[in-house]
Amino acid sequence: MPTALSTDLYELTMAAGYFDAGMERAATFELSVRGLPPARGYLVAAGIEPALAYLEELRFTAPEIEYLRRLPELRRVPARFFDDYLHAFRFTGDVWAMEEGEPVFPDEPLLRVTAPLIEAQLVETALLSIVLFQTSVASRASRMVRAAAGRPVYEFGARRAHGPEAGVLAARAAFVGGCSGTSDVEAGFVYGLALAGTMAHSWVMSHDTETEAFVRFVDMYGDRTVLLIDTYDSERAVDRIAAARLAPFGVRIDSGDLVAESRRVRARLDASGLEATKIFASGDLDERRIAQLVERQAPIDIFGVGTALSTSSDAPALGGVYKLVEVERAGTARPVVKLSPGKGTYPGVKQVWRVADRGKATRDIVARSDEPPPRHGRPLLDQVMRRGRRVRPAPTIERMRARALEAVEELPAEVLRLDGPADYRVAVSDGLLRLTGDLQRRMHAVAG
C-alpha cells in the first residue's frame, strides 16, 4: 500500500519550493485518461476508494522525514519544511470523483482534487498509479465478462502481476469490472472478494497415481472440489474419477484445444453419469478467446483468466494525466492551461454529464462545473471528500460491480463491440471551448 514516499522526487522538491515561497494558494488538479487502448471502446473507472484511503491516511513517519532530510537533492531545503510541515502533514483537500464501476472516456476527469497547491501536487504520483492501473484492469474485465455471456469469469493472474500488491489491486479491479472472484487470497482478505481455486499439476505429480491425487482432494474438499485433469490425459482422468465414484463440483482443463477438449471431456463426463460436474477452462485466455469459445459452443461453464487481466496485457499502461486546471491568484481561483506541443489541456474545474435517451447513453458532455446541466444529463462527478475526510462511507465492492454491470449495458451496442468498437461521443461544452480559446490566446501572449 502507498506510503508518503510513494511519489516522484520532483513532487517533493516542488513541495519544498512552494513551502519556502509561502505559496499556500489553493489549486485544482484533474485526473483523466488521454486515449483509449486500440481495441477498447470504453473504460470502467476503478481505484477511487483505494485512492481516497491513501489520501486519508497520508502521513510522513519519522524515519521517512529523516531520510528526506539527508537527501543531497534536498540539502538546501529549510529545516522547518521537515520539522514543521512534513511532520504535521495531512491531506486537507476536497475531492470529487466518479463512482467506481462507472464507464468513463478519454479526457473526462474521473477524479478532481482541490487543495493547497503543495498537497494537491504531492499526491499526484500515487493517485495516478492507483487509479490508472485499476481502471485499465476493470475495463478489460468488463470486456471479458461480456464475452463470457453469463458464464462466470474468475481472476487467476496473481503470479504474473507486477508484484504481490499489483496482484491484489488487479483482483479488486477485475471484480469491480464484473469478475466473480479471484484466486488471490490477500485480495480476499483485504477486500472481501470471493475466492476460487482448483489444484495445480504438482498436486497430481506429487502423488503416486492420479487416482490417489483425486481421491485425496475430494476427501478434503467434498462438493467444492475442482480437479485438474490434464496432467496426463484428460479423458482417462475422467474415467479415473468415475471409476473412483467421485462427484467433484468441476474439472479444469488448462491446455490443448479447449473447444475439442471440452467437448470430449463433457461427453465423457455425461457418459459417466457426471452431468452435474462443471467444466472450468483456463490457460492464456482473454476476451477474444472467450468469445470464440462461447461462439463455438464449447461446453465450458466457468473461465479462469490470468495474465490478460492481472497485467492488463493489451494496455499495460493507460496514458493518464493529473493536470493543474485552476490555481488561486490574488485570492481568486483562475483557470490555467499549458501549450506544450501535443499535450494541451482544457482549463478550469469541470463536470462530466452523461446524456441518456430512453435508458441508453447517447453522449457525454465535459463542461465547466458552473454551467447549467444539459437536458437529460446525469452528473458523473460527485463530492467524495471534504477537508481531507470522506463525506460518506465507501460503497461496498459488490455495489461497484453491480454499477459496472448495469452502466456498461447502457452504452450504445456499437461502443461495446469487442472488435472495432465505434467511438462514443464526448462533447466539450461551448462554455469550456470558449474558456479554452480565451486562455490559449492570453497565454500565447504571455509566453510571447
Next chain:
Amino acid sequence: MPTALSTDLYELTMAAGYFDAGMERAATFELSVRGLPPARGYLVAAGIEPALAYLEELRFTAPEIEYLRRLPELRRVPARFFDDYLHAFRFTGDVWAMEEGEPVFPDEPLLRVTAPLIEAQLVETALLSIVLFQTSVASRASRMVRAAAGRPVYEFGARRAHGPEAGVLAARAAFVGGCSGTSDVEAGFVYGLALAGTMAHSWVMSHDTETEAFVRFVDMYGDRTVLLIDTYDSERAVDRIAAARLAPFGVRIDSGDLVAESRRVRARLDASGLEATKIFASGDLDERRIAQLVERQAPIDIFGVGTALSTSSDAPALGGVYKLVEVERAGTARPVVKLSPGKGTYPGVKQVWRVADRGKATRDIVARSDEPPPRHGRPLLDQVMRRGRRVRPAPTIERMRARALEAVEELPAEVLRLDGPADYRVAVSDGLLRLTGDLQRRMHAVAG
C-alpha cells in the same frame, strides 16, 4: 510487500491436503521463463533478493489465520492445520539461484527451491510475481542503457506502474539492469537507489511568470536544478534563463520532436554562455527512440524513461513457470515430469553452465545437477539459502548492477542487437535429455 496470503487459494488448499495426508516428503521446484518476448535477445535475472527476503520473513499472523479458518472453501480442513501448522509456519527450505544481474535465457532455472512439499508449493505465487516482473524490467532497462551508449538513463515511471509497490519494484529492477537511478522516492528509501527529479509543468503554471518559476527553483536547488522548459516555448524559456542569469545543471524537454528541439535548445544554450547546462529528455521514450536519438546525434545528455520501464510495456508479463521437478518417494528423491500438451517440462534438479571462449559466452548448457562441469563452463546457480536462512549477506544493489553491465557485454554481439537479435544457444545436456526421455516413456505407461 508480500504477506503469507500473497498466494493463490489453491496453494493453500493443496497445503492443507498435504498436511492432512501427512505428506512431509521433500520436493524441488524450479522457476524459469518459458520464452523470450518478441524483440528481446536475452533477459537479466532480477528480484532474487526480494524473493529471499519474502521467504525468510514468511509468517502467518493471527488475523490471517482467522480469516483462513472462516473461509467456506477451507471449512473441512482440520483445525490443527490452522492452530498448529500455519501458526508455527516458517520456510525451512534450501534455495539455489542465479545472481541478480546475470543474463538468463528461456528454460534455464533461475531459482530452485528444495523444501518440504507443502512449503515449496505455498510460495509459488509470490516467487513468480516477484521474480518475473523484475526480470522483465531489468532486461528492458539493459536494452535501454545499451541504446543510450554511455548517457545515463533514469527510471521515471512510478505514475504508470501497476500500483505504488510495482513502481518501487520497477525502479529497483531498472537499476539492477543498468539505470542510474529513479524518481521514485520510496525506492530510494527502501533500496538506497540514487534519486533524480526535475520539475513539472504545474510548477511553471502555478507561478505568474515562467521567469519567476525558474528563479525560485534555482534559488532553492542551486547547481542541482533541472528546469522544465517546454511549458510554453522552449527557446524563449532558454532566453528567460539567460536573461535572469541562471546557470541550472540542466534543462528538460518533454514534448515535440526531440531531435530538432534538443538541437535548437543546445544552440540557444551555447549562444547564451550556458555550455555546461545539460539537456535532459523525457516523454514516451523506449530503447528504439533512444537509439534513434543517439544515432541522429541529438545533443541529449540524460534520458528519463517512464512507462516503457515501469510496466515493461513490450512484455508486461513474462511467461514464467515454477515447476515440480523432483519429489521424494519412499525416502528417495525422484525426478518427475508432466505431459500436458505444449507444457512439458524437463525433470530433475538442474544446473546451468555458461560456456565461454576468450571472454565471450558461446552457449549455455542446462544439465542435471550431478553431471560433471563442461569445459570452460561457469555454473550460474549457487546456493543462497540453507534451511530457510541466507547463507551469505545479500550483495549490494550496486554490485548487481555492475554484474549486469559486465555480464551482458560478454554475450555475443548478435544476441545483443536491439532489433532481430540472434538466438543464443542453450543446449540441454545428454544426461538431461536421457532422463527426460526415460521418464516420459514411463509416465505415458503410468497414464496409459
